[in-house]
Amino acid sequence: MTVQTPVRPDPDSLAPEALVEHLARDGRAAQRVLARLADEEKAAALKAAAEALRAAEAEILAANAQDMAAGEEKGLSAALLDRLRLDAGRLASIAAAVDQVATLPDPVGEVISRAERPNGLRLSRVRIPIGLIGIIYESRPNVTADAAALCLRSGNAVLLRGGSEALHSNRAIRAAFARGLESVGVPAAAIQLVPTQDRAVVGAMLSAAGLIDMIVPRGGKSLVARVQADARVPVLAHLDGICHTYVHAAADGDMARRLTLNAKMRRTGICGAMETLLLDTQFPESASVVAGLLDAGCELRGDARARALDPRILAASAEDWDTEYLDSVLSVAVVDGLDAALEHIAAHSSHHTDAIVTEDAAAAERFLAEVDSAIVMVNASSQFADGGEFGLGAEIGIATGRLHARGPVALEGLTTYKWLVRGSGQARP
Amino acid sequence: MTVQTPVRPDPDSLAPEALVEHLARDGRAAQRVLARLADEEKAAALKAAAEALRAAEAEILAANAQDMAAGEEKGLSAALLDRLRLDAGRLASIAAAVDQVATLPDPVGEVISRAERPNGLRLSRVRIPIGLIGIIYESRPNVTADAAALCLRSGNAVLLRGGSEALHSNRAIRAAFARGLESVGVPAAAIQLVPTQDRAVVGAMLSAAGLIDMIVPRGGKSLVARVQADARVPVLAHLDGICHTYVHAAADGDMARRLTLNAKMRRTGICGAMETLLLDTQFPESASVVAGLLDAGCELRGDARARALDPRILAASAEDWDTEYLDSVLSVAVVDGLDAALEHIAAHSSHHTDAIVTEDAAAAERFLAEVDSAIVMVNASSQFADGGEFGLGAEIGIATGRLHARGPVALEGLTTYKWLVRGSGQARP
Known part of the structure; x- marks a missing residue:
């Protein structure tokens, strides 16, 4: 024919x-x-x-x-x-x-x-x-x-x-x-x-x-x-995925080690990968969390208090807090409690995905309510930021704008x- | 103090x-x-x-x-x-x-x-x-x-x-x-x-x-x-409200007269006012519908078949079909059935509000499905296009874009x- x-x-x-x-x-x-x-x-x-x-x-x-x-x-x-x-x-x-x-x-x-x-x-x-x-x-x-x-x-x-x-x-x-x-x-x-x-x-x-x-x-x-x-x-669209994980004072140590390792190192090149780790000054196991990441081959760039946790941590510059590495590199800051964490995230997040690790339900709910990002997580790896993982079947993309659709966008x-x-x-x- | x-x-x-x-x-x-x-x-x-x-x-x-x-x-x-x-x-x-x-x-x-x-x-x-x-x-x-x-x-x-x-x-x-x-x-x-x-x-x-x-x-x-x-x-936002009312072959004559008069003349300066009337060639009472509008003081500008309905109807120019008068002026065309009406609306509507008058449920449902406007109405005056009338309490505006929110936009x-x-x-x- x-x-x-x-x-x-x-x-x-x-x-x-x-x-x-x-x-x-x-x-x-x-x-x-x-x-x-x-x-x-x-x-x-x-x-x-x-x-x-x-x-x-x-x-x-x-x-x-x-x-x-x-x-x-x-x-x-x-x-x-x-x-x-x-x-x-x-x-x-x-x-x-x-x-x-x-x-x-x-x-x-x-x-x-x-x-x-x-x-x-x-x-x-x-x-x-x-x-x-x-x-x-x-x-x-x-x-x-x-x-x-x-x-x-x-x-x-x-x-x-x-x-x-x-x-x-x-x-x-x-x-x-x-x-x-x-x-x-x-x-x-x-x-x-x-x-x-x-x-x-x-x-x-x-x-x-x-x-x-x-x-x-x-x-x-x-x-x-x-x-x-x-x-x-x-x-x-989304331009950046500058995703934070905040390890709260009341985080479970083992969970904090597992989730930070997964959020950063499972795949470093995806937009939901963690790019900044915030460690609460009251969280007692920060040294072992950063050691876990360093031992896995991640380069850490920290503020002065973070660097005191491990001599292998390099000094962060001001730009590090606004950088999406998409690589085995992570910025780390020690923060004075939930308010300071929220403040840091408000200043530096790209409004893609931010997460808290905590066993304190009230802190978790405040974090969910006050972080103004497309996706806000409690006790989960930020690498779950994905339409398939959200049960949407497939995604056309992830959006960080404020109108129409946010987060994983599917049908x-x-x-x-x-x-x-x-x-x-x-x-x- | x-x-x-x-x-x-x-x-x-x-x-x-x-x-x-x-x-x-x-x-x-x-x-x-x-x-x-x-x-x-x-x-x-x-x-x-x-x-x-x-x-x-x-x-x-x-x-x-x-x-x-x-x-x-x-x-x-x-x-x-x-x-x-x-x-x-x-x-x-x-x-x-x-x-x-x-x-x-x-x-x-x-x-x-x-x-x-x-x-x-x-x-x-x-x-x-x-x-x-x-x-x-x-x-x-x-x-x-x-x-x-x-x-x-x-x-x-x-x-x-x-x-x-x-x-x-x-x-x-x-x-x-x-x-x-x-x-x-x-x-x-x-x-x-x-x-x-x-x-x-x-x-x-x-x-x-x-x-x-x-x-x-x-x-x-x-x-x-x-x-x-x-x-x-x-x-x-919406730029234009070029709203159509299509009087279908199976329209009730009295309802057609009441709704067209209300859609045009209740308030001529609002965005939901009718600007184009489409009369089905099979609708038997078109002459009395246009007479009602003319008698109420509305200027009508029609195509050749519309002008044959009443000698008071002026000749429409090509621009009339794309004009929002916001005044006691209306363009009128006679169309050959539902498909021709849908075609005219697809070509000239500003996607604000378009309405059909009909007693034929199948025609009404096709009109609702196929007209691609923010608001599509059956047997109602297009002047209802309003957040208050929609029960939304108050509106910040009416939107004719395709993303985020359409029609009356309220809280x-x-x-x-x-x-x-x-x-x-x-x-x-």
């Missing part, structure tokens, strides 16, 4: 703004179709997309080999090449993740609140998709499928702009995903990939208020900072609502 | 950015106190503020007389002068509105969701205040007290920037309100008024990301457009949430 492609403008001939407008109009038209699909239809479309990804294994791995060869020639670091690399196992995981998103409950249509007014008007607030979501990301090709799956599950169209290193991989993944959607009658424009690597297109996406409804940056700090600084479109965060008013002829007096 | 005022920088000597930073830091410090107040304490503070407004009647009316005299000298229009004018009755209403907000339920602390994970972690999402809200408004002095009351009820501090015509009135109202707060131990900086009329301060507020958490513009279209175009801080829209995680020593595997 020959598929006739309608005559369309050549994307390379369009200026960045015109290209984004063109893609956004196609995406918005597709989204109006998505918005009307039932739960089962969206689930079936995702299952078809997962199947199409598996069927396109040869094509996707060949495209990835092209990216890998170009990346090696360009001298990309081993870490970057590893992120870029696909193999049969990794592709199977990507397809399985799409299948998994299909099983998550559909948030669209949920009635958030209902009321009946004295005049008989019946009001309800109902969840609906946001619309067209822009995803701007670096060289991980799995984001192409992951982000598309979450957007589609919640009835949103997606406009993807991935890193140039992964262009061929992303195109092949997008093409397979779209074929899967089309096989069950869902428009391919529900998932679009920016077809050029012109960096001006990112600027045009960030300025496309009214065309793109929300942008989610996925990548390192410089990418997020640029998106946050330049966007006229609402952005869901519900990809929805908004409208008010429905059912009357029987009421005119307003 | 003499109150010692601490030495503070003279606001007139600060550059706009420095002034906004200075005010925002004071406001944020006050907000940390507000965030810890119990429901009853916030209610008591508002009652004290209302009482202080009543006690300051002479002072406020004298300040208002100054503004009125200056406004008359400047040649302000009668409508503007009427908005600016206070008298004993209007001031009593302002104070009563503050008392009323005190009786509204406090949204802060509400548990939005709870879950327990298989590993024993107990999660909850709890409503918290947003932080510091900026209000940029025109010459209605009542906004000073109304907006402050809603922000304080929900634990937010407020930074007010009112129109220059109302400067003395706003200062007097703010001073009385703050005295009320201080009388019960709440910091006066919870409600601050920008002390200069330098227009560059508005620009500095709009750029103050991280210092001001959300901005609500209250005023005409040019104010809202400027705020939306320039803000780096999230904005809650809940002035809150966000955080995740609380209660563990018993869980480390992440």
Whole structure:
């Protein structure tokens, strides 16, 4: 069967703004179709997309080999090449993740609140998709499928702009995903990939208020900072994860040792990793807590009182209290009680995740109430800051802004609502 | 008793950015106190503020007389002068509105969701205040007290920037309100008024990301457009209220006449007023619906088929379908059924409020599902688009954006949430 492609403008001939407008109009038209699909239809479309990804294994791995060869020639670091690399196992995981998103409950249509007014008007607030979501990301090709799956599950169209290193991989993944959607009658424009690597297109996406409804940056700090600084479109993101763990006077010593070690050293490169340890001056086992971290290979940078605990602790500079190391490095301060800990956190937290270790319920509740971060924890490792660990199934990202959605953002965060008013002829007096 | 005022920088000597930073830091410090107040304490503070407004009647009316005299000298229009004018009755209403907000339920602390994970972690999402809200408004002095009351009820501090015509009135109202707060131990900086009329301060507020958490513009279209175009801080607003009423083939004729007349003519200057009437070609009583509007003094501008209904209907231009008249003017189109009505609304609605009149339940449900506006109504006047009418008590504004809050925004829209995680020593595997 020959598929006739309608005559369309050549994307390379369009200026960045015109290209984004063109893609956004196609995406918005597709989204109006998505918005009307039932739960089962969206689930079936995702299952078809997962199947199409598996069927396109040869094509996707060949495209990835092209990216890998170009990346090696360009001298990309081993870490970057590893992120870029696909193999049969990794592709199977990507397809399985799409299948998994299909099983998550559909948030669209949920009635958030209902009321009946004295005049008989019946009001309800109902969840609906946001619309067209822009995803701007670096060289991980799995984001192409992951982000598309979450957007589609919640009835949103997606406009993807991935890193140039992964262009061929992303195109092949997008093409397979779209074929899967089309096989069950869902428009391919529900998932679009920016077809050029012109960096001006990112600027045009960030300025496309009214065309793109929300942008989610996925990548390192410089990418997020640029998106946050330049966007006229609402952005869901976190810039830093400067996460604190405060070991209170009444902490259990063994728990403090286990949780600080896990919060810092389980994986040092994730945003929920502890970056500053606050030790209460009244906590009697501080020396063994810092020794545990030092013995595990962590570099500690402390204030004067922390350094007195162990000669291996280096001197912290003022910047250390505002640094996200994402490495085996930790800043450590000794604080005079809960108020001082709260003060330090208010001054230095990036409002991502902060935790207290304590057996004192009153101190725990004050910490939960007064720390103004997206996630506040008692007696748990800050590395639990994750949509999967929170039972949300998968996350599009973690947000530290104050509006719309905070903390791990999953399907519900990809929805908004409208008010429905059912009357029987009421005119307003 | 003499109150010692601490030495503070003279606001007139600060550059706009420095002034906004200075005010925002004071406001944020006050907000940390507000965030810890119990429901009853916030209610008591508002009652004290209302009482202080009543006690300051002479002072406020004298300040208002100054503004009125200056406004008359400047040649302000009668409508503007009427908005600016206070008298004993209007001031009593302002104070009563503050008392009323005190009786509204406090949204802060509400548990939005709870879950327990298989590993024993107990999660909850709890409503918290947003932080510091900026209000940029025109010459209605009542906004000073109304907006402050809603922000304080929900634990937010407020930074007010009112129109220059109302400067003395706003200062007097703010001073009385703050005295009320201080009388019960709440910091006066919870409600601050920008002390200069330098227009560059508005620009500095709009750029103050991280210092001001959300901005609500209250005023005409040019104010809202400027705020939306320039803000780096999230904005809650609506630019236009291009509200449609679609009279379906199966509408009740009498209801259609009553609702269209009410939706257009009850008050023509509010954002929920109907601006476009869509008449189904199969609806048999269209002529009497348009006659009712014409007889009530409304100017009608129609397409060719609408003009055939009544010779008094003028010809609509292309711009009429995208115009918010806020006057006794209405555009009218005849459409070929529900799909054509949905198409017209998708192309021209400002996503504020759109309504259908019909006795056909299936058509009503399709309209509710497919119209993508903040408020969608069946068999009711679009003039019900109002926080008070929705039972929300009072509104800070109506939002047509897609994120955070849509439609009438009241106390809940002035809150966000955080995740609380209660563990018993869980480390992440």
